Amino acid sequence: MWAVGGGKGGTGKSLVAASLGIHLAQMGRRVILVDGDLGAPNLHTILGMDPPPLALSDFIKRRFDSIETVVFETGVERLSLISGARNSLDIESLKHFQKTRLLRVLLGLPADVVLLDLGAGTSLNVLDLFSLADRALLVILPEPTSVENCYRFLKAAFLRRLYHLGRTLGHQPIIDLVMEHRDQSDDGRPYEIIEEIARVDSCVAATLASHVDTFLPHLVINQVRSHEDERLGESMEWISGRFIRIPVRFAGAIPYDPTLVQCVKSRRAYLSEYPRTRTAEMLRAVAESFSSPRTGPHSATGLRSPERDAYSALDLRPGAMQDEVLSAYLRLRRTLRSDSPALASLDCEAERQATVAAIEEAYRSLSRNLTVPSPVRRRPVRSSVPLL
Ligand SMILES: Nc1ncnc2c1ncn2[C@@H]1O[C@H](COP(=O)(O)OP(=O)(O)OP(=O)(O)O)[C@@H](O)[C@H]1O
Ligand SMILES: [Mg+2]
The missing domain is CATH 1.10.287 (Helix Hairpins)
Structure with a gap:
């Protein structure tokens, strides 16, 4: 399961998720896009579809037992969609048992890739789905507010990942430290929790560190209009790795294209409709970078000098x-x-x-x-x- 998130609203998460889905399907993979934005689902609009008659909320509320009842064709070969909710009041937040059941069912879907488009914000639903995904992509805008939100989102997702690891390992001190850290402020360095654990149990700390290293969210800067905007991703990758100690990988910068707004208005999928623009080219490059085999974060080996x-x-x-x-x-x-x-x-x-x-x-x-x-x-x- 792969997830696209970003903390802030309107950054282009759904556009990137839809484009990723289209590109992977065109490359021969069976993809199911899941609109995980239960409050304001609109992935169908970005894909140029009418709202499907049934949605994820129908499955969550047990109106149907099989999730496959709510899977719909998108018109793109090998690409299907599970829409979020039929209206914004249908369901917004998930209870713990609903989330567990949903995750289990999503992981069992008959697809090569299940691609989750998450809603805005840092609610526990969003953080859980983002931090438990096998691969996670963050989409942000080249604006100070979006950058700030991105770091906050990363720290919160990192803490949530540690929390889940603590539960899986049955290690109460990790859970307690995460809770303590979360209550103190959101400006700390979540990595300090691993350092604190290392003082009492180096083995558990090493397990945590290696799990955290495999997290490696990818970062996309959307709607770029200048060279400075383009360079932001590279700088953020460095700052996040060194100063926040959460490694991220910059996956690409997507240029602003006014045609895209027209496309959404007239309900056409941008990547299918305008495959030759620079924006489409970069959307495909992001899809390639995100879906390519993983290499861990850079680490220096060998003797020091x-x-x-x-x-x-x-x-x-x-x-x-x-x-x-x-x-x-x-x-x-x-x-x-x-x-x-x-x-x-x-x-x-x-x-x-x-x-x-x-x-x-x-x-x-x-x-x-x-x-x-x-x-x-x-x-x-x-x-x-x-x-x-
Ligand atoms: N590269 C781009 N160039 C021009 N317009 C863009 C670009 N990316 C996104 N947009 C515009 O921004 C709007 C919001 O995009 P999108 O719905 O993908 O954001 P989102 O992050 O999913 O929003 P939400 O948080 O509400 O789910 C789109 O309808 C589109 O008009
Ligand atoms: Mg969206």
């Missing part, structure tokens, strides 16, 4: 080329500028300054080493690059 540490500070593999060193340095300087949009309202000024200092030092030391000409190196690094 000052040179290896310098490469690692710049997020590079040891022995990277001079031009790679320079561009990594400039990229990180940009990411860590005090007014960087990727830092939106994170309380991390001391950490930011310390990291900038470490990056300066790493760049200085690697530039010094690189002044010796070498046939492997492409060209010398300029030691004095104008800074920001």
Whole structure:
């Protein structure tokens, strides 16, 4: 089961979920799209369909025993839809037993991919479905409010994942720590819970850390209109991994296209209707990145040395080329500028300054080493690059 979420409303979650579904179906997979937005379902509209006569709420309320009764064809070969609710008052929040039953049934659906389009917000329903999915995709807008919401959503989903792991392992201290952390504030670092567990039980902490590493939500920036918007995803990936310690993977930036609004208005599926635009191209690229086999988050292995540490500070593999060193340095300087949009309202000024200092030092030391000409190196690094 894969899930598309994002915390904030109207970021393009349904558009991305529908496009992912269409692309995967066109690539030969059997896909069932599930509109998990029980309060305001509209995935059918994005797909250019009329509202199906039966919906997920009918199954949840046990009006039917088989979920397959509420699965409808979309007109795209191999792509089906389970709509959310027939009206917004039908059902909004799920009770625990309803959620458990729903998850069990969704996992048993006859499809290669069950793709869940989640509603806005950070309700427990949304967080549970997002954090329990095998793969999770976050769709946000290149705006400070959306970035802020995204980090909040990530932290809450991370905590929820820890909570479920605690229950599966039957480990009460994890559950207690999650509850404590949640009650304190939403600005902390949820990873500290694993560190705290490590002080008393390193084995459980290692299990938690490896489960958390497999989470790796993907991030999409939608409705981009500038190069700065495009670069935001890369910066957020870095900030989230280093400062919040929740690894995410940037999956792509989707350009704003006014035609898309017209498409939704006239009830046509954008990806099928306009397959050759840059926006459609990027939607397919996101689908490819999201569905490709997993590689874990980057981790440095091998013996440490000052040179290896310098490469690692710049997020590079040891022995990277001079031009790679320079561009990594400039990229990180940009990411860590005090007014960087990727830092939106994170309380991390001391950490930011310390990291900038470490990056300066790493760049200085690697530039010094690189002044010796070498046939492997492409060209010398300029030691004095104008800074920001
Ligand atoms: N790349 C884009 N270019 C232009 N318009 C877009 C783009 N992405 C989304 N939109 C517009 O934004 C609207 C909202 O998109 P969508 O319904 O996918 O958001 P959502 O995150 O699912 O919203 P909700 O939180 O209400 O479920 C769409 O109807 C579409 O008109
Ligand atoms: Mg939606």
